[in-house]
Amino acid sequence: MQQVKSEAFFAGARPVDPRTLPVPARRSPLQRVNNRFNRAFVLHGAAIRRSFMIAGLLAGATAVYAAHEPIGAGIGALSTLAQGGFADAGLSVGEINISGQTLTSEQAIFDALGIQPDTSTLAFDVEGARERIAELPAIDTVTVRKTYPADVTVSVTEKVPVARWRVDGITFVIDSSGAQIGEDGGAYSDLPLVIGDGAADDALVMIRALSHVPQLQEGLVALSRIADRRWDMIYDTGLRIQLPEQGVAQALVKLAAYQSEYQLLQRDLDVIDLRVDSVVAVRPTKREDPKKS
Known part of the structure; x- marks a missing residue:
């Protein structure tokens, strides 16, 4: 390495009064903070931007939550005022036309x-x-x-009733599925009457079976469901016909044959028992002995 003599290094030097040298300006506290922020933003800009965005979202959500009740109340008030304005302008509902209902009340x-x-x-x-x-x-x-300016029209089609069902002292009208579709107000007295728990669910099957033996329907006032297992047929004379759990259609055909040949239903009987397939049992009506009276 080449050596430089001190004489050569200071060859162009000249004496200077230190008091004449420039003094660097001191930075204000605000400048120092600004410089630190700029340095931090350069190094961590992405994280800082995310922080500001999250803070802004939180502030916005807080403001919306605080204002939602007054806004809702204001919208409700405007809606009420609008309703009243439309009504005053002659657009309030004035006439309601309802048609097609029988089981369903207008109310x-x-x-x-x-x-x-x-x-x-x-x-x-x-x-x-x-x-x-x-x-x-x-x-x-x-x-x-709705028809402007002031009419509303309602047109309904009701379910088709197939029977009346009496349970707990109340008579309902039921559809083909056994569902209640209204109380019987007397307008459906021509429909078959079924009685007892579970009668509504199986009513349609029994009604269809009876439709094939019309000679057994005269004077029939009710079909009574027994223990939700089988049916009794009750006539206006007090006669009760006990049907089996299985083979109801066959039992009805047999009874229809006896009716045609022997007029069995017109006999002085209290009970005709068809619960056993090969047997037709009867119980005569009990009469008081006039000698005992």
Whole structure:
């Protein structure tokens, strides 16, 4: 390595008064903080941006939650005012036409519509009303329409009743599945009457079996379900015919043959027992002995 003599190093040097040298300016505290922030942002910019974004989201969510109740109340108030305005303008529901109902009361349909005195035709929810009416027990199909300025029309089709079911002292009208579709108000007295627990579920099968032997239906007032296992036929004369658990159709055909040949149902009998396949047992009506009276 080449040696440089001190004389050569200081060859161009000249004496300087230290007091004339420039003094560096001191940085203010704000500048120092700004420099530190810039240095941190360069090194950790992604993490800082994520932190700011999360904080902003939290602040926004807090503000929305704090304001949702006043906003909801304001929307509700505006809706109420709008309803009243539409009603005052002549758009309130004025006439409701209901057709097709027999088992379902008009009041039940009106309640399901949900129409209040200040309900406007414009705001009336047709689909919601249709769904509520469709849930009524006797309703099969329903159509709801609104006609401006002030009419609502409801047209229903009810389920087809097949029998009356008396249980616990109340008589219901039932459909083919055995479901209750309304109370019997006397309009369905021509339908077969079934009695007892479980009678509704099996009513249609028994009614269909009886349809093949019309000669056994005259004077028949009720079909009584016994222990939810078999049927008794009850006539207006007090005669009771006891049917078997199995082979009901065959027992009815046999009874129809006896009726045609011997007029068995017109005999002075209390009971005809068909529960045993190969036997027809009868119990005569008990008569009081006039000598004992």
